[in-house]
Amino acid sequence: MIETSAADSRQPRRKGELLSEITHERRVPIPIHLCPSPVPDKAAREFSKEQLPRIYQAMAIVSKPGLSRFIMDLLFRLKPTPIPMRSFTDPAEALEWLQSLTSFNDTP
Secondary structure (H helix, E strand, O other), rough: EEEEOOOOOOHHHHHHHHHHHHHOOOOOEEEEEEEEOOOHHHHHHHHHHHHHHHHHHEEEEOOOHHHHHHHHHHHHHOOOOOOOOOOOOOOOHHHHHHHHHHOOOOOO
């Protein structure tokens, strides 16, 4: 599971390059665990928005219950995401959801 904590625009780029190298440019489903971090800068947000569908097939976001999860769920309902995304409090449920996606093994 990848832990997110960087706020500058270089960190998402390095993670994306590393993941592309590991997966041989194949889009993959990914679970991430949110931890307290500063708000990403505008360049990081723009890079992530562009690269998200190129790098990831789906994303399961694991966080503690509370206000941050409520806000995340609300944002997912208000603004469509470029890939399937869901938030969870249980890492096992997050992995189960990712594995249940029909396109999990179909994406080249």
